[in-house]
Amino acid sequence: MRSLVAISLLTATFAACGGGTQQPPAATGNATAAARIQINGAGATFPYPIYSKWFSEYNKLHPNVEINYQSIGSGGGIRQVTAQTVFFGATDGPMTDEQLTSAPGPVLHFPTVLGAVVPIYNLPGLAQDLKFSGPVLADIYLGRIKKWNDRAIAGLNPGVTLPATDITVVHRSDGSGTTFIYVDYLSKVSPDFKSKVGVNTSVNWPVGVGGKGNEGVSGMVSQTPGSIGYVELIYALQNKISFGAVQNIAGEFIKATPEGVTKAAAGATVPDDFRVSITNAPGAGAYPISSFTWLLMFEKPADKDKAKVMVDFVKWALTDGQAFATELGYAPLPDAVVKKELAAVERITIS
Numbered sequence: 641m642r643s644l645v646a647i648s649l650l651t652a653t654f655a656a657c658g659g660g661t662q663q664p665p666a667a668t669g670n671a672t673a674a675a676r677i678q679i680n681g682a683g684a685t686f687p688y689p690i691y692s693k694w695f696s697e698y699n700k701l702h703p704n705v706e707i708n709y710q711s712i713g714s715g716g717g718i719r720q721v722t723a724q725t726v727f728f729g730a731t732d733g734p735m736t737d738e739q740l741t742s743a744p745g746p747v748l749h750f751p752t753v754l755g756a757v758v759p760i761y762n763l764p765g766l767a768q769d770l771k772f773s774g775p776v777l778a779d780i781y782l783g784r785i786k787k788w789n790d791r792a793i794a795g796l797n798p799g800v801t802l803p804a805t806d807i808t809v810v811h812r813s814d815g816s817g818t819t820f821i822y823v824d825y826l827s828k829v830s831p832d833f834k835s836k837v838g839v840n841t842s843v844n845w846p847v848g849v850g851g852k853g854n855e856g857v858s859g860m861v862s863q864t865p866g867s868i869g870y871v872e873l874i875y876a877l878q879n880k881i882s883f884g885a886v887q888n889i890a891g892e893f894i895k896a897t898p899e900g901v902t903k904a905a906a907g908a909t910v911p912d913d914f915r916v917s918i919t920n921a922p923g924a925g926a927y928p929i930s931s932f933t934w935l936l937m938f939e940k941p942a943d944k945d946k947a948k949v950m951v952d953f954v955k956w957a958l959t960d961g962q963a964f965a966t967e968l969g970y971a972p973l974p975d976a977v978v979k980k981e982l983a984a985v986e987r988i989t990i991s
């Protein structure tokens with residue numbers, strides 16, 4: 641399902657006296673308030689809720705700016721920004737060296753927030769939250785664990801009465817950064833999963849049925865008793881779908897929270913190009929299926945007016961915009977990463 645965020649620019653505010661038009665507030669930084677500018681982007685469904693919020697809030701500050709975003713999956717975002725059919729892309733799986741080389745110019749990655757991918761399930765009548773280990777999740781998605789009362793699941797959940805029903809496995813059908821994060825984690829904890837499925841935004845799943853977008857997987861699991869899937873945390877929270885705790889390297893069963901995601905990022909060494917994996921991170925309290933999500937922009941965009949606005953927007957998102965992260969189930973970026981990004985965004989040519 642495609643979702644489109646379009647923040648209208650056409651609302652005029654009239655002054656109390658004389659019926660004149662009130663001028664919009666001046667833009668911060670490099671953005672200008674003089675001309676109306678429409679910018680189109682597309683990509684990951686993972687950050688769609690916070691991007692929707694950000695574009696709305698930014699429009700309140702800059703009524704002349706309209707940012708449209710299509711939530712089509714990370715694979716689509718990479719393809720569209722590479723083809724230059726959109727001004728910016730979004731992905732939860734960083735572009736590969738091959739993808740970067742095939743692009744018509746240098747593409748920069750900007751982490752925007754941190755998020756968690758959670759295993760969701762539909763078991764009517766089950767009151768307790770389930771616990772999963774990485775190897776158990778891998779074996780479910782490899783088709784080895786077929787029943788909910790399998791001894792591997794039961795062993796992690798003593799005292800929980802599990803039904804002797806089949807597990808319906810749900811995965812993404814589209815190119816997906818959420819898939820990338822999930823299989824990146826499963827490949828780290830299961831050598832068999834790594835060899836049989838591997839790590840990519842699209843993989844050949846041994847079992848299961850596909851749903852398009854985080855929205856599609858959420859909907860399919862909600863409607864299918866006995867099913868299991870994986871989505872970004874906010875989709876589980878918004879749709880009130882049960883999701884399990886996952887065992888981390890320290891042996892703790894951690895249910896995803898922004899705090900657990902922040903702990904996963906705390907020890908990460910972030911390279912200059914910002915392409916880094918933080919799944920299965922060490923440390924007490926770290927949620928193991930955590931990741932950055934990235935905004936993609938060309939270093940030397942042809943449209944300098946749009947570039948000026950997007951540079952200003954990125955600076956706002958990295959600073960003031962981070963305040964909206966926690967309420968939407970995301971974790972704000974570490975200060976050190978923000979500082980590094982604010983320096984990197986200056987590489988984008990705007991004149």
